[in-house]
Amino acid sequence: MTNAAAGSSAKAPGRAPAFGFIFASALMNAISFGIMIPILPNLIKQFAGGDTSLASEWNALFATVWGVMQFFCSPILGLLSDRIGRRPVLLISLFGLGVDFLFMAFAPTLAWLFVGRVLNGMTAASFSSANAYLADITPPEQRAKAFGWMGSAFSFGFLIGPTIGGLLGEHNLRLPFLAAAALTLINWLYGLFVLPESLPPERRAKAFDWSRANPVGSLKLLQSQPGLLGLAGVGFLFQLSYMVLPSIFVLYTTYRYGWTPRTLGLTFAATGVAGIIVQSLLVGPVVARIGERNAVLLGAGAAVLGFIWYGSAPFGWLYLLGVPVFALGSFLQPGLQGLMTRRLAPNQQGQLQGANQSLTGIAAILGPPLFGLVFAWSVRQDASLHAPGLAIYLSAALMGLAFLLGLAVAHQARPAAAQV
Template identity: 40%
Template structure:
């Protein structure tokens, strides 16, 4: 694997590690600075996650368009530097408002994902993009393997230790990228920066004019809205339903991340070959609906751990969708597309954390009529069914699939 590809995968992995490192300590950290109970801490957790996502939503198309204009290398290195500084701010924050400020800055720097995906598109043949996007997904999953485990371990040394670790990882990756990252945007293909298209609404309007893209963007958004239940609620759900410790929460997230890395880094290629991109999306949704329903209703801690890797099989959905849309846009608009996709997932994280943590708080509050910690996962199942309904009405042919949605036979 080329060093630049290693850097891109590491960048996404460190992004995920930064998230995974801090998830196990978030309930205790918010309670520490607020002095509130678990239900109230969950609501503040939703506010912090939503703030992060709002900034990512607003700035991702701009960052993607900047990389189309000025190149991937300077945008990636600058974003990673700001990310490292943000973790330092989070490490020293003594109030909820400083944590909130850190999430504002972090959301802007997290727009790195759009440029990383655009870089991968630059160096991939059109027919290989879905599989190569799977490497990015695998990096994210690997980060979730290491992040929660390390975060749960570091939590034993205090609620701030994971933030210092995340800052060190981001700084090390900046140094690595400085030496190995080569520019892929040639001078003659650089596109002038258009502020009209460098905002999420203008970019979505422009890309939505392409055949079939608007509906696929909605499917992509609904997938991420349902998926928001994991980073938003999992730590609170584990504590409320099973009385899990931070280390146990970290271990369960690591199990999920390992499964996600295997699905998007290894399994995605044979699945795409067997079912095509459209069929891959359908297979992913079949697993997604079933696992959300089961996680919402089972009460056994061991059963949840068995279901966790099965839930990761839904990770084929965004990879296949990303590949379909990447093939539909021009080469010099890959940064814009990836910015829009990052904004779509970020918009889901604007709405998702408040929706999921609000649902969790309503069904776990001491004065509540019904105690049902699994309610957010049932909501995610309904959102997944809505996404599947929209996708089934998409009729643009894709490689390996059929126009009416029937799955082709697997090739040996």
């Protein structure tokens, strides 16, 4: 058994660990996915002959299958990165993702576009390897700050990605996919020449065990350390509750406040900027002062208040005043990652991130129908119920459960030694 602690940061021979690449990778991937947000539904509708109902059904299927692919593939890629290293898994996944965007750009039929979305879900599971890389190169006491920066990269990417996609889509619905492919493949090429390995051979898993490279095996890993499964539960409730925003935000704000596309775009921008400020500027110093446990509780509590505010606001301007409160929810994930990564050894970090990404896949499967159906029912009953924000209140309740669970399980742990 190797005695290297999980907290030490590994260095590849001759090259410093490339946090800059991982940050750039997260940013460019988020931009690539953001580019597709305003485009994919319209391309599906074009393939469906302009039939909105049929396009909606296909769009739901696309979203579901993407989550299913995340659910099954993330544990595989996570464990594979523990066995052969982070670098090859990241580079293969990035190359595959770039080729997949090209596949969708030139898909001749809806069925081929669907195949492309399946491949997209498989290759997007590389996010688990990126997070494991970050855990490798960052001391435990600095991980919350590092994961905060990663969160800001995603926020910034999803802030500008839809804008780029919308502008390019005005000319051709296929053009945004080509732009996403170009960004991803440039990132792959940069990594091919610059990215060092973060997990040296002596710190890797000794074998690739298929019994652990699946969602059930991931669950066993989460049960291996005290409190780890509970922390994963906090993360799952967080991911599930936040699915309410992509699921019903546009429909809810249009129905309740009569917002135009311009107002929606400005609100997306304001929310993204607030999140970036918290993740990049506040997470590091605040977590250093209050600790990872309190960061988790602060984030969960702020999310509860933010969701209640959003669901209760009778006017659009009042909704916007809740944006800074809701942004404080961004403290949860960095604090949670800091607590979870401390509990496992270097050669288990890939498995851990694969398990987390798999739970995100479940949230992506359950969230849209759950919140969509609740919102639809509340609108149909609005004349008597007067609660169009019911689905958002449900998210607040889920985050309330996450807060209570965090109180019970979010405790500090010593870094673990590597496992054979």
